[in-house]
């Protein structure tokens with residue numbers, strides 16, 4: 001009997017999802033109306049954002065990509081979902097990102113988020129970033145001396161790898177008070193396994209009810225690939241724990257970095273007799289947030305710099321214009337021509353902020369190749385909500401905006417979106433201003449990126465320092481324009497190397 005009842009219920013439920021559910025009127029792949037496995041499939045292929053873009057091109061503004069999930073590509077969604085205030089909470093998809101405890105990025109609890117944000121925001125102010133600049137410069141000088149060596153030897157380098165080494169070393173210095181030593185090792189195989197963590201987060205996040213079981217039981221699954229991924233995540237987690245313990249046992253009051261800010265908050269909590277319920281951080285929170293900074297801040301920043309150079313090198317006239325701006329407007333810092341002065345070749349952030357074409361080129365990179373490719377998901381508040389004037393969504397629906405799809409949507413961003421045109425942003429026109437408000441490479445609203453100032457400082461400093469020091473030439477790729485080939489687990493990655501030959505100016 002049970003053998004008949006269960007299939008009958010299942011069949012009825014599938015009919016309900018496909019034809020009677022409140023989201024049934026929105027178009028999308030048939031299978032996506034029935035199961036979140038459509039998303040799992042595309043996440044596993046690394047082409048989730050491309051699949052969403054294709055759906056919008058085929059069906060329009062709103063597409064159903066899960067039984068209870070619609071993705072929207074419109075300026076209204078940016079305003080009504082992300083800029084509407086705290087009633088739109090993050091969806092349970094974000095539980096997939098929890099490796100220690102939910103951190104500021106992953107928490108879906110707005111009370112915890114507000115307290116955490118109050119505590120962490122000062123550490124990311126522009127003033128704090130400037131205080132941390134010596135740590136960035138130490139890594140930048142090392143990057144430059146490694147690139148000098150390659151330039152002098154006439155070697156071709158993979159710029160993507162060197163940028164990734166630089167950024168992870170900076171984050172190690174700032175969040176763990178210890179460099180990962182990647183610039184020194186120069187070995188891509190020694191990189192911390194961030195992508196494994198992101199893949200696991202993205203896959204399990206699509207089926208949030210599975211997350212507790214993944215965390216508890218996946219370790220017992222005897223599949224080598226699964227074991228490798230879990231080992232990678234565990235290694236990074238242990239590193240966070242060790243670094244925090246080491247810093248607490250040997251305090252260094254002279255050191256200004258992100259970990260110092262976290263520990264200040266922890267000590268402030270102890271002094272207040274904090275019990276973790278008033279938003280103060282306990283020791284596990286310090287570890288969790290330090291871990292989160294590495295995950296949220298490294299691959300994102302590195303890939304943005306890689307995409308910036310990819311677009312510049314594939315658009316020589318744009319690159320020439322930017323070189324002219326940089327060489328004519330950034331004063332020499334007195335480097336010697338023998339190259340014994342990598343430290344002096346690090347451009348201060350303050351010397352880059354007036355460069356309008358640089359800023360436009362970075363904005364165009366964020367527009368064309370936003371690295372945060374995962375759709376940003378929120379839950380419609382109880383009682384339902386309107387997006388724009390015409391769309392009414394029921395409370396509890398998962399809604400997302402995928403920046404990649406939105407920023408390639410001509411109805412929002414105008415024509416020729418597959419062309420790299422910084423001039424879009426280099427004017428003061430009303431149109432450019434209005435469109436800029438809809439760009440979401442760093443998210444939008446109260447859950448927007450906390451590390452934006454730090455990322456911007458790193459991107460500007462690397463771009464200007466390298467452009468001032470070297471002429472760059474693409475190797476083995478004569479294509480002009482176009483889009484970089486990518487593969488994504490939450491964050492995009494350039495497929496293959498960015499092979500470049502450097503010549504000292």
Ligand code: HEM
Pocket residue numbers: 104105106117292293294296297298300301304371372376377440441442443444446447448449450451452454455
């Ligand atoms: C180019 C580099 C970066 C990009 C494109 C980027 C992008 C983003 C995006 C899109 C979000 C919003 C996610 C959402 O709504 O679900 C976010 C949040 C966040 N990012 Fe970044 N990020 C970058 C660099 C950094 C850095 C350097 C750090 C820290 C070291 C950082 C830390 C965070 C944190 C903690 C959050 C969560 C904020 C909150 O929920 O209040 N990010 N980032």
